[in-house]
Amino acid sequence: MKETIKIDHVRVTCDVCGKNDPGDLYYECVGCGKDFCWDCHKISGLITHESTNYSNEGFFFCNGCIIHMPEEIKPLYYASLRVEGLIRVRDDLYYEHKKTESEANAELQRLRDQRKKVK
Numbered sequence: 490m491k492e493t494i495k496i497d498h499v500r501v502t503c504d505v506c507g508k509n510d511p512g513d514l515y516y517e518c519v520g521c522g523k524d525f526c527w528d529c530h531k532i533s534g535l536i537t538h539e540s541t542n543y544s545n546e547g548f549f550f551c552n553g554c555i556i557h558m559p560e561e562i563k564p565l566y567y568a569s570l571r572v573e574g575l576i577r578v579r580d581d582l583y584y585e586h587k588k589t590e591s592e593a594n595a596e597l598q599r600l601r602d603q604r605k606k607v608k
């Protein structure tokens with residue numbers, strides 16, 4: 490969501506490494522409100538998606554808040570994990586489907602080629 494990702498680059502400084510780069514993308518933790526630069530956010534927390542239908546990023550939860558989760562963001566965190574889980578299930582099913590589909594196509598191709606040879 491818009492309010493979780495800082496686009497006001499000028500004022501933002503990373504609370505981990507202190508970097509203040511106007512060209513960088515900053516993430517604000519929904520729990521503690523600390524800002525994380527692009528490099529730090531990758532190792533300092535979890536990015537979730539807005540919904541299962543969109544690839545948009547939803548919320549950023551820093552590791553500190555994941556370990557000692559503030560009561561008020563727990564519902565948001567668990568709802569986000571649920572969406573992440575569903576995305577993973579869908580991706581797995583899609584992968585399995587693709588695999589089965591290409592196996593079925595290959596089998597049909599093979600049988601068709603076999604018929605050609607017989608004729």
Ligand SMILES: [Zn+2]
Pocket residue numbers: 503504505506507508525526527528529530
């Ligand atoms: Zn940083």
Ligand SMILES: [Zn+2]
Pocket residue numbers: 518519520521522523550551552553554
């Ligand atoms: Zn936090």
